Amino acid sequence: MQQNKVGEPKLFKLFGHFSLALLLSTSVLSAQNFEDFKRSQADSFKKYKDERDNAFKKYLTQQWEAYNAYKGTPLYEEPKPKTIAPARPEKVKSVGPKVSIQIKPVEHVEPKPVQKFIVIEPVPVKPKTEEPEIQTQKPIVVITPVQEPVKVKEAQKVIKKDIAFNFYGTLLGFDIPHGIKNAKFYPQNQKGISNFFDVAASSKYNELISEISRVSKVMNLNDWGVYLLVFDISHRIFSNENEIKLFSWFVFNKLGYAVKVGLAEKHIVLMHYSKKIIYSTPNYNFANDKFYVIANYGKGNVGQLYSYKQNYPGADKALDLSIDTLPNFTSEMKTKTLIFEEYGNSYSIPFEYNQNLIDFMATYPQADYETFFNAPLDGRTYKDIASSLKKYVDGKKISDAMNFVLHFVQNSFEYERDDQQFGREKVMFAQETLYFNKSDCEDRAILFSYLIKELFGISVEGVKYKDHMATALLVPMQGDKVVNGNRELVVADPTYINASIGQSMPKYKSLRPESFIIIKKD
Numbered sequence: 001m002q003q004n005k006v007g008e009p010k011l012f013k014l015f016g017h018f019s020l021a022l023l024l025s026t027s028v029l030s031a032q033n034f035e036d037f038k039r040s041q042a043d044s045f046k047k048y049k050d051e052r053d054n055a056f057k058k059y060l061t062q063q064w065e066a067y068n069a070y071k072g073t074p075l076y077e078e079p080k081p082k083t084i085a086p087a088r089p090e091k092v093k094s095v096g097p098k099v100s101i102q103i104k105p106v107e108h109v110e111p112k113p114v115q116k117f118i119v120i121e122p123v124p125v126k127p128k129t130e131e132p133e134i135q136t137q138k139p140i141v142v143i144t145p146v147q148e149p150v151k152v153k154e155a156q157k158v159i160k161k162d163i164a165f166n167f168y169g170t171l172l173g174f175d176i177p178h179g180i181k182n183a184k185f186y187p188q189n190q191k192g193i194s195n196f197f198d199v200a201a202s203s204k205y206n207e208l209i210s211e212i213s214r215v216s217k218v219m220n221l222n223d224w225g226v227y228l229l230v231f232d233i234s235h236r237i238f239s240n241e242n243e244i245k246l247f248s249w250f251v252f253n254k255l256g257y258a259v260k261v262g263l264a265e266k267h268i269v270l271m272h273y274s275k276k277i278i279y280s281t282p283n284y285n286f287a288n289d290k291f292y293v294i295a296n297y298g299k300g301n302v303g304q305l306y307s308y309k310q311n312y313p314g315a316d317k318a319l320d321l322s323i324d325t326l327p328n329f330t331s332e333m334k335t336k337t338l339i340f341e342e343y344g345n346s347y348s349i350p351f352e353y354n355q356n357l358i359d360f361m362a363t364y365p366q367a368d369y370e371t372f373f374n375a376p377l378d379g380r381t382y383k384d385i386a387s388s389l390k391k392y393v394d395g396k397k398i399s400d401a402m403n404f405v406l407h408f409v410q411n412s413f414e415y416e417r418d419d420q421q422f423g424r425e426k427v428m429f430a431q432e433t434l435y436f437n438k439s440d441c442e443d444r445a446i447l448f449s450y451l452i453k454e455l456f457g458i459s460v461e462g463v464k465y466k467d468h469m470a471t472a473l474l475v476p477m478q479g480d481k482v483v484n485g486n487r488e489l490v491v492a493d494p495t496y497i498n499a500s501i502g503q504s505m506p507k508y509k510s511l512r513p514e515s516f517i518i519i520k521k522d
Contacts, residue, residue, distance in 0.1 A: 052313040053201040060194045064306040067262065069293075071301055072280040075366060075425050077514075078467040080417050080440060084505070086497035089343060095477060096398035101390040101455055106379035163236040167229060169330035169356035170219065174211055176237055177203040185242045188266040190306070193246065200250045208233075209254045220328040223320045226255065227272075227294075228363060242268040245295075253312035257319060260291055262305035269293055269305050272319040279366035280425060292319075297365040321367035323375040323429075329356040333380075336435070340411035342404060347392060349408065351384035353435060361429050369517045372427045372446050373462055381431065386455060399477060402456060402492075403501055409448040409494040414438045442469035444494035449519055452492075461489060462517030465508055470494070472516075473501065480504035484516045 048054055161173030183199035185192045212233070216226050230251050234244045245261065245268040252259040258273035262284070271284055271291035281297045283290045286309060293302050332355040339348050357378055377385075389408070393401035416438040418426045428436065428443040430450045442462075449460045449471050459474035463482055472482050472489035479502015480491045491504040499505075 048201050056312050059308045059310045064308055066304055066306055067284045068304050069282045069302045072282050075279045076467055080467050087499035089498040092500045094397040094400050098395055099398050099401045100394050103386045106383045168360050169332050177205040177208050179203040196246045222323050225327050245270040253315045256315050256317045258311050258316050260307055262307035264305035275318045276368045322371045332356050338412040340408055342407045349388040351381050353381050354378055358435050361432050373517050373519050375429050377430050405451050406492055409444050410497045441495040445469045445471045448494040460519055463513045464515045
């Protein structure tokens with residue numbers, strides 16, 4: 001069905017609200033499609049497979065309430081400086097014992113195919129049509145325990161999958177619930193949401209939900225990985241954005257996540273519950289719980305919408321964006337070398353990185369700072385970085401060794417604010433900071449804190465000001481200090497180029513930090 005900018009059928013715009021008979025006569029819904037729609041609605045009134053759906057359906061049919069959006073909280077109260085003048089290089093007094101960095105062995109086993117299949121016929125690309133359809137021609141998929149060409153004599157192993165796609169380097173295939181393609185957001189109001197739920201809840205969805213859970217576990221996906229996986233599946237079933245969101249809503253609830261939908265000017269708004277702030281993202285309050293419109297991250301407000309109070313029964317899991325361990329993505333390894341100078345000497349730090357992991361991290365919304373500061377580096381990347389640093393610092397006193405790492409982070413990248421580089425505020429994981437040639441204060445603070453913690457076992461915290469981020473170390477060294485509770489920490493600023501540990505930028509020497517970011521020790 002052809003749509004205008006706000007998603008209304010063009011016939012409604014041109015001629016006003018006609019009767020159903022007139023709509024049918026003008027082919028807004030074909031006779032066949034309408035018959036399918038009626039049959040799907042009749043089937044949906046049968047008893048649901050899940051008793052929770054009966055109770056939830058009542059919530060959907062009750063009178064909805066209006067909710068006003070709260071503007072997303074910005075990461076910084078004031079813009080970060082456009083340029084930062086470097087410090088005058090000065091060698092500081094060497095203190096502490098000599099170091100010998102110990103690098104934990106990295107046991108990397110290349111992941112086997114999650115479902116052990118190889119597509120041997122091209123997966124047809126679903127055309128963008130007015131009425132979303134599922135491909136009737138299924139791609140042929142071959143089950144095989146090894147990643148090698150499939151022999152003709154193995155043809156008896158052929159099975160079929162409804163959809164197959166590349167998910168950050170891993171080929172995935174799923175069967176689509178029988179009858180789900182009949183789910184439509186029609187009419188474009190609260191009743192249409194209820195109708196969609198009827199069809200989805202009456203479909204044979206259990207296998208898909210189980211398979212999503214299984215694949216998520218095998219691939220070690222965190223909640224954000226599950227979010228992306230569900231949307232990838234939804235986009236391959238439906239082409240209409242409202243129906244993509246409705247199907248995702250249905251799946252998330254079945255997976256146990258607290259997710260709501262609302263209606264704003266005939267458009268579906270999908271909202272995820274999060275206990276922690278997701279910055280620059282509009283949100284709505286439901287009984288003091290914040291539900292975030294992640295699709296509008298960095299895009300401005302949504303406005304008023306209508307929705308329901310109750311969560312889907314048993315679906316109370318908050319979206320947790322933290323990354324305790326990295327996803328199990330197939331390797332697409334690439335190489336890079338960072339070159340920097342310290343006191344007139346040049347050093348090079350070569351390393352490998354997994355492009356699939358970089359692509360995954362690039363999708364992230366702005367989670368709380370603890371998420372970024374506590375996320376790990378890929379083991380192979382860390383081993384390469386640590387091995388090079390070890391070559392240069394072993395045998396030095398610990399103050400010199402830590403300053404070498406600080407100068408490495410300060411001088412290996414150009415300084416550029418996120419709005420200049422990305423057009424928006426973007427906190428980078430340590431893995432991303434190594435990948436990009438440019439970065440700003442919090443990106444360097446995250447990378448430096450990770451290296452200091454892992455290489456030397458030093459306690460470190462992020463130090464946030466209104467327009468800047470630095471770090472501070474719990475070490476017995478002289479210099480500028482900050483106090484957090486009963487802890488006195490020495491400032492180390494990865495953005496203040498050429499500065500050593502204990503040297504704070506002049507602007508921040510007398511300022512009290514706005515907050516501290518706690519970094520967990522392994």
